[in-house]
Amino acid sequence: MILCPECIPGAFPVPKKLRCHRAMGFPVYDFRNPEHITNMLVTPQIRSRFLRMEPGTEAQGHTHDLGHEIFLILSGRCEFTIDGETEVLGPGQLCVALVDQWHQVRVVGDEPMIMYLSVTPHVQPTHTFWNEDGTRQPSRFAPSSSYDVEVDESVDEKELLVRLANASGAVAEAAGQASEVIGQTAAFEARTRETIWEALRELHTRLARLDDTWNELAPRAND
Structure with a gap:
């Protein structure tokens, strides 16, 4: 929900020390540590973070085209x-905003609020904003830095487009193979279930690679 800086006027500044675009080792995060008030994990499958908002702060309401969002108040x-x-x-309570559910949050009381939130999946553009008349605003592709993700700037847009095309083709190939496997299944039993899952697992793996490339490419376009 509230990850883009433009959504959170007055939000607590985020130290730029943690860069966990890929989970490495066994990091342990503590919301009481100011350096951990950041995006802890950002992958196509899920985005997770601690977020601090100051008293009186209100985030801009929005929806997510693809993602469910979970909020746990700390x-x-x-x-x-x-x-x-x-x-x-309050602390210990959790709520969920499903795909396409408009949601907004504001801090109440005189104390800062810290929450854990996650959105799954994480695919650009991550936020959809709406006009008062109910019409959808143009998509906003937030820079990767908004999610504390470092990008290899040495890879240009043309190369990323090639990678995106290749990844898309790989997804189509895996989808075709899965369709063929399912179509050849005469009876659904333990053995055929495993065969179908192997094909679907490969499809989902390739789709994650496609989304990862898209997330890197999408914010780079000149408006």
């Missing part, structure tokens, strides 16, 4: 509006 209190309904949450 300290302070905040008011969530999700799909037209409003609740106030």
